[in-house]
Amino acid sequence: MGVIWGLLLALLSVAFSQDVIRFGAAVSLTGKFAKEGQLVKRGYELWKERVNASGGIKVGNKRYKVDIVYYDDQSDPLTSARLVEKLIIEDKINFILGPYGSAQVFSVAPIVEKYGALMVQAGGASSEIYKKGYKNIFGLYTVAPFYGRDLVELATKLDKDAKRIAIIYEKDIFSEDVASGALEHAKKKGLEVVLYEGYPKQVQDLSSLMQKIRLLKPDIVIGSGHFQDAVLTVKQLKQFGINPKFLGLTVGPALPAFVQALGEDAEGIFGPVQWSPALKYKDPVFGSTEEFVKLYRERFNSDPEYHVAGAVAAGVVFQKAIEDAGSLEVDKVRDALRKIKLETLFGVVGFDETGKIITKPMAIIQIQKGRHVTVYPFEEAKPIYPKPQWK
Amino acid sequence: MEIIFQLLIDALLLAGYYALLSSGFSLMWGVSGIINLAYGSFVLVGAYLVYTFHLLEMSLFLAFPLTVALGLISGVVLQHLLINRLINYEPFTLLVLTFGFDMLLSNLLNFFFKADVRSLTLESLSGSLFVSHFIVPYNKLLVFLLSFLAILALQLYLKGTWTGKAIRAVSFDRVGAELCGINPGKIYTISTSLATALAMLSGGFYALLQGFTPFDSGGITLKAFFVCVVGGLGNVHGLLLGSLVLALSEVFSGFYLGEGWKVVISLVILVLFLLWKPQGVAGVKYA
Numbered sequence: 162m163g164v165i166w167g168l169l170l171a172l173l174s175v176a177f178s179q180d181v182i183r184f185g186a187a188v189s190l191t192g193k194f195a196k197e198g199q200l201v202k203r204g205y206e207l208w209k210e211r212v213n214a215s216g217g218i219k220v221g222n223k224r225y226k227v228d229i230v231y232y233d234d235q236s237d238p239l240t241s242a243r244l245v246e247k248l249i250i251e252d253k254i255n256f257i258l259g260p261y262g263s264a265q266v267f268s269v270a271p272i273v274e275k276y277g278a279l280m281v282q283a284g285g286a287s288s289e290i291y292k293k294g295y296k297n298i299f300g301l302y303t304v305a306p307f308y309g310r311d312l313v314e315l316a317t318k319l320d321k322d323a324k325r326i327a328i329i330y331e332k333d334i335f336s337e338d339v340a341s342g343a344l345e346h347a348k349k350k351g352l353e354v355v356l357y358e359g360y361p362k363q364v365q366d367l368s369s370l371m372q373k374i375r376l377l378k379p380d381i382v383i384g385s386g387h388f389q390d391a392v393l394t395v396k397q398l399k400q401f402g403i404n405p406k407f408l409g410l411t412v413g414p415a416l417p418a419f420v421q422a423l424g425e426d427a428e429g430i431f432g433p434v435q436w437s438p439a440l441k442y443k444d445p446v447f448g449s450t451e452e453f454v455k456l457y458r459e460r461f462n463s464d465p466e467y468h469v470a471g472a473v474a475a476g477v478v479f480q481k482a483i484e485d486a487g488s489l490e491v492d493k494v495r496d497a498l499r500k501i502k503l504e505t506l507f508g509v510v511g512f513d514e515t516g517k518i519i520t521k522p523m524a525i526i527q528i529q530k531g532r533h534v535t536v537y538p539f540e541e542a543k544p545i546y547p548k549p550q551w552k
Numbered sequence: 553m554e555i556i557f558q559l560l561i562d563a564l565l566l567a568g569y570y571a572l573l574s575s576g577f578s579l580m581w582g583v584s585g586i587i588n589l590a591y592g593s594f595v596l597v598g599a600y601l602v603y604t605f606h607l608l609e610m611s612l613f614l615a616f617p618l619t620v621a622l623g624l625i626s627g628v629v630l631q632h633l634l635i636n637r638l639i640n641y642e643p644f645t646l647l648v649l650t651f652g653f654d655m656l657l658s659n660l661l662n663f664f665f666k667a668d669v670r671s672l673t674l675e676s677l678s679g680s681l682f683v684s685h686f687i688v689p690y691n692k693l694l695v696f697l698l699s700f701l702a703i704l705a706l707q708l709y710l711k712g713t714w715t716g717k718a719i720r721a722v723s724f725d726r727v728g729a730e731l732c733g734i735n736p737g738k739i740y741t742i743s744t745s746l747a748t749a750l751a752m753l754s755g756g757f758y759a760l761l762q763g764f765t766p767f768d769s770g771g772i773t774l775k776a777f778f779v780c781v782v783g784g785l786g787n788v789h790g791l792l793l794g795s796l797v798l799a800l801s802e803v804f805s806g807f808y809l810g811e812g813w814k815v816v817i818s819l820v821i822l823v824l825f826l827l828w829k830p831q832g833v834a835g836v837k838y839a
Contacts, residue, residue: 358811359812360810360811360812361811361812363669363765364811365671365762365763366761366762367811368562368689368803368806369803369806369807372555372558372562372807373807375687389668389763393763396673399678399679400679400680400689400691401687402682
């Protein structure tokens with residue numbers, strides 16, 4: 162008996178002598194977002210292992226190991242909120258790594274704010290998160306208007322003479338947000354916006370819109386919507402014989418199902434993504450995007466998804482902010498986050514006063530021979546321009 | 553100016569299809585006085601059937617007749633199993649019945665096919681005919697021609713055969729028809745069966761024209777309702793006229809005001825007709 166007590170005591174003293182910073186995360190490990198949630202968790206774990214292997218987070222002259230407490234929110238935003246409250250109150254954790262999904266981030270944010278904790282999230286891309294006046298919420302996903310902005314940016318980079326742009330969008334919050342970003346940037350670039358028009362959700366025929374586009378002969382067509390209407394847009398552009406030089410669609414092209422649905426007609430279409438393994442950023446913890454991707458491939462035998470990369474970066478950003486602050490106090494770390502300007506494997510991280518990331522552009526992929534290749538901001542391959550004519 | 557002609561072409565093609573789409577609804581309403589709120593669901597059942605047959609790599613030349621045959625059978629079943637039991641109650645009871653049946657069908661479709669948008673894309677129909685500046689998508693042209701043929705066949709059947717004449721007689725005056733030795737119960741069954749077959753046939757065409765989900769039935773029933781109210785019941789002229797009004801309103805409001813206005817404008821027209829000319833432009837039945 163005495164031996165066991167002795168062992169326990171020894172273990173406890175080891176545990177206490179080892180300084181630890183505890184982070185908390187409520188992610189979806191079961192339910193609708195289980196896949197994404199587990200990828201996010203994997204990202205946090207990869208970061209933790211890496212940091213701990215290299216000695217831990219340096220605060221002043223001390224080094225702290227990282228520990229992460231996870232709870233499963235079962236893909237329910239209300240549960241996420243409750244669990245984050247538990248993390249802060251019962252587990253006394255001040256540093257929250259975000260959940261996956263805009264709805265989850267929405268429901269967790271006020272709790273974090275209320276108890277004066279701090280959250281870095283890589284799980285929500287809605288710009289609405291940053292319109293509530295929160296001070297303690299920082300997000301790494303490029304927000305919706307930038308999807309449109311960066312498509313326009315690439316289009317103008319590829320062709321200085323392409324002046325006429327048509328922007329069509331599905332009428333829902335996300336797609337309107339994207340379209341407004343495209344519109345604003347098009348005006349800034351001096352493009353002639355020949356059409357800016359929305360269509361109802363779940364639309365299954367865009368004939369009238371296509372007649373208009375055919376008449377207006379735009380060089381650039383930007384479509385903002387979801388998978389179904391992206392496919393519909395391509396089918397009907399083809400049917401109406403409309404051949405813009407640049408065709409950018411928001412949600413469709415990045416999904417493998419897009420190429421499956423459209424086959425050869427998907428060739429040359431551009432689409433924005435949060436992140437791609439072909440990017441070439443440096444990273445203070447993993448060395449670079451390339452090295453991270455190599456590591457990941459060796460270990461998991463697949464390419465990392467952007468969810469993983471974002472989660473890793475959330476950890477890295479948190480770590481650097483704590484090191485910059487030289488303190489574990491929430492206020493000081495928050496100030497450090499506000500000031501941070503850090504190149505990570507996910508992109509360059511810097512926030513505005515609302516906690517929104519403003520230094521990371523969207524990456525843009527193009528479908529070439531049925532494959533996704535990254536063409537912006539780094540060129541994995543030369544972009545094909547103008548888009549090949551419909552067969 | 554050119555665009556006006558283009559829009560007129562679009563509207564004409566669409567009107568031809570709408571006429572077929574509404575024919576079954578009109579027939580059932582005209583003959584047995586039933587406003588079949590499940591009509592749109594039968595159209596979708598047709599769409600999913602043709603879609604499934606196509607997935608099973610069945611030729612469309614076989615898939616369409618098979619769908620029509622299944623439509624004829626399910627019409628008979630519907631009449632015997634459900635409608636006949638309630639036919640002597642108030643019309644309201646039948647409305648509730650068909651409404652419930654609509655929900656049942658939508659949810660069954662949702663159960664089997666999930667809520668994803670499906671579409672029947674044929675490589676051979678994905679292009680368009682370009683005539684000088686005008687454009688005519690192949691799928692719309694084909695559906696227009698086939699709809700035209702189907703309506704012609706229906707018209708010949710109603711005017712030329714004994715049963716067809718009996719259907720029209722019952723529609724015109726049930727008691728009079730009964731006195732001439734026509735069994736209205738039998739005629740009701742035939743008209744429901746025909747109506748369901750027409751619904752499912754136009755469903756197959758629907759699949760060729762655009763994507764569909766299990767919950768689109770309300771909008772489809774509404775289109776058929778519009779055509780019947782505006783055109784009136786009882787003859788094919790009304791059907792064509794109502795379809796033309798609907799197609800013109802959709803195409804022009806879609807182009808000049810935006811896709812989101814299509815339904816609004818057609819509903820406004822529907823209400824105006826209900827207020828001022830509820831028997832329809834060419835209706836004879838209640839005139």
